[in-house]
Amino acid sequence: MSFCCGASMVGTKGTLKHYRTQVHNVPLLFCPVCHRVEVHYKVESEYEILAEYAHGDGVTDVDFQDYVLEDESAIFENVINVESEDPLAIVQSQIDMALDLLAVAKQIEDAKWERELKKRLAVMSQRRHRLQQKA
Numbered sequence: 321m322s323f324c325c326g327a328s329m330v331g332t333k334g335t336l337k338h339y340r341t342q343v344h345n346v347p348l349l350f351c352p353v354c355h356r357v358e359v360h361y362k363v364e365s366e367y368e369i370l371a372e373y374a375h376g377d378g379v380t381d382v383d384f385q386d387y388v389l390e391d392e393s394a395i396f397e398n399v400i401n402v403e404s405e406d407p408l409a410i411v412q413s414q415i416d417m418a419l420d421l422l423a424v425a426k427q428i429e430d431a432k433w434e435r436e437l438k439k440r441l442a443v444m445s446q447r448r449h450r451l452q453q454k455a
């Protein structure tokens with residue numbers, strides 16, 4: 321588990337900018353408190369190599385997923401912790417997180433990521449609605 325500001329950081333995926341090169345689908349850790357985003361420590365060196373390589377080639381867009389075949393669940397296994405929490409609280413915190421990430425996406429002007437997050441938000445608010453009706 322990674323910590324920042326005393327809160328546990330959340331695993332996600334997003335786009336990072338390396339000079340003029342955008343690297344998509346990079347496993348990231350996100351601090352829900354201060355909104356700091358960093359490359360997931362398990363793929364840090366892969367990210368650096370790929371970003372440098374793409375930048376050196378003058379490529380403007382590169383997809384991390386196409387180059388690095390890490391098992392996603394293995395990357396995030398220590399990050400995502402749920403189980404004992406109540407499902408409504410989990411959905412609510414996921415919505416809050418997606419909203420925070422949306423602010424980040426807007427900040428770095430990543431329209432693709434923004435669209436994905438909005439889609440995710442729509443799905444999660446439906447889920448929340450269903451859970452609320454059950455309760």
Ligand SMILES: [Zn+2]
Nearest residue numbers: 324325351354
């Ligand atoms: Zn923080």
